[in-house]
Amino acid sequence: MAKILVIDDDRDICVLMNKFLSKHGYHTQECFSGKKALEMLEESDDFNLVLCDYRLDGIDGNEMLEKIKQIHPSLPVIIITGYNDLKTAVELMKKGAFDYVTKPLHPEELLKTIQQAIQSAEQESEFVPSRNEPAVNATPVASAQHTSSKEKPKHSSFTVSGEYIFGTSAVFQQIVEQIALVAPTDYSVIIYGESGSGKEAIAQEIHKRSKRSNYPFVAIDCGALSKELAGSELFGHEKGAFTGAIGQKAGSFELANGGTIFLDEIANLSYDIQVSLLRVIQERKMRRVGGIKDIPLDVRIIIASNERLWDAAQKGKFREDLFHRFNEFTIEVPPLRNRREDIMVFAKHFLQKANESLNKNIVGFSPNVEEILKNYVWHGNLRELRNVVKRAALLAMGDVVDTKSLPYEVLNYQAQNEEPVSEPVHHPVVEHFAPIIEPPKSNSLSYKRPFENSLKEASIDLEYEMILKALKETNFNKSKAAKLLNIDRKTLYNKIKLYQDLNNR
Incomplete structure (x- = not known):
């Protein structure tokens, strides 16, 4: 049975939390002061989670969080606050809080957050040795949100599906903070960035940190959908709805129900599909092509585009009302050429992946190659860099990638x-x-x-x-x-x- 320490100077809150959590199979221990709670944590290491109020007598949530992490670096901490302040939320996440919840508390949401925190801590305990490794060696399950080292790294470094890492530049640190801020909400998110810059990986990280993480993440490339079949792919169809519809099919929205759907290059959707999408967002229900029954939906929508949707709306290519529905939070992913300090971080990561694929042991790049990679424009961004490194690793004859292994254009x-x-x-x-x-x-x-x-x-x-x-x-x-x-x-x-x-x- 997981043991939870509840820290709050409001005794009524502690009593209510004790009853609620005990009912759901947790053992709780209450503490009404920050000083006493720290003493309890010093004496015991059998707590699985801390629920701590942000405002305590004599100490605030930031200081309390720092002290808890000094005592038990891997212990997940959820901060309860009555103030929905974005700056405070970012600071808490940067200092290692698993999550923050605002009052009034919603019991079911709080319970789900607690379950995720304890489950994440159990999984993380299996990977503790990798926490202090550099970004290039980050494991796919590592998450900046749940770092278990004593001091949170200055820059987050984690992979998504073993392919993508976040760089060490200040601009990417801002993106990590934005992800930490928006992930726990149900806001729609627009991600702007050039092709190959990692927009889908960022969408996956938002989903992974959200309360929907146990439900599906479905990604759709809207640029690859034909006008005729886009409705069927997104919303599904009934048998006989059109020529070739030999059976019933669930669409991407239906498959993502409860989770997150990621619509890449959304500006490519036709006007008719945009109208259908607007209805889905407004009414939170959809109907399969050829169907007569509405299907309730609970889906978070994240979209991506390499062009400004507002500009597309002004040109008549994208519905303005649909843009305003999506425009709740925006993340900008800068092109690789604008953050050159990240190039070698990614290059070394891709080289490690190439070594594993080719069964080689190339240790790095020659100084000349590093200089060339840093000065190249990378129009294809991370995708182009990855392919160049993969090919260079294949052609490399020694244990270092030299200039003979690089493509002519680079x-x-x-x-x-x-x-x-x-x-x-x-x-x-x-x-x-x-x-x-x-x-x-x-x-x-x-x-x-x-x-x-x-x-x-x-x-x-x-x-x-x-x-x-x-x-x-x-x-x-x-x-x-x-x-x-x-x-x-x-x-x-x-x-x-x-x-x-x-x-x-």
Whole structure:
């Protein structure tokens, strides 16, 4: 039976808490002063949880929390406060509180928070040795909210699904604080950030820290939903609702009931689906496509976009009333190029993952490689960095990643975009994996090869110049260049290969 220490100078509250928690199978011990409670904690280590009022005679919740953590670093503490102050809440979470609850207390919500705290502490006890490891070695189950070391790390460092870690920059520390603040609520959250910056991982962390963590987290890429099937994917359908509907299907909202649904790139949803989504938010119920019965919903909605939804609303691409429904809390995820101090933290983490996958033991990066990685623009953000590190680990011959293992576009970024180079660094093995156009010897976009004069060859020359110009405008990001040229990425690669073959003749 779990044992809970209740600290409150209001004796009536203690009596009520004792009755309520005893009824649900917990053993409680009351204490009416902070000083006496600290003495009890010094003498005993058999408490599983502390419920502490924020305002006690002679000591406040912040000081009480610090002293409890000094005595028992891994003991979860829930602070009870009558003031819903955001600054206070952030300070409490930073100092190690598992959660905070505001008065008047809602018994069922409090009970669920207590259950989560005790369960989390039991799980964390199995991973105590990893708590003081650097961010690169953080285990997937580690959570900044439940750090069990004596002193909470200056910067949170934890992974989501073994793939994502939070960096050490001040800007990411702010994101961690925002997550800690909004997670216990039921607010809708908008996450803004470029593709590959980790928006879904942040949504997962919000869910993991919320009171819905024992229920499903369902992620949907709205950009991948066709207009015809989006309604079925989100809300489900009944048998015979449309051609091909051979059976009943539950939609993503129904599957996420009780938990959290994450809608990535939500601006891509059609107007009709936005109307249906607005009804779901307003009425907290939905109806399957072709159905006649309303299904009650209790779902937290987190959305993400790489464009400003307010701007999209002003252009008529996104419903303004839907934007206002979602706009309860916003988190900005900065691109990797704007927080260069995080680049090597992530790079080392991805290298560790690559070592595990390839059964290698590469210990790190050469100083030159570190400098190159820090100065590259990373248009694909974490996703691009991860892929570059994975490929470099595969090509590395020694126990350190050197420049020979880097892709041409990363290795020659400065040369391609800032200054002409006389002898660009060249590596044939990397070229085999990613064909490129060599940068011209001058700043001119006109780069003629020794072709015979003919209409066909003139057309190839003009095409080359257009592709080279598009690559320069996008910092040699081939995906963006292909989009700018209105061709697909495979076509772009084939044309680049053609120019290489012609140059080699």
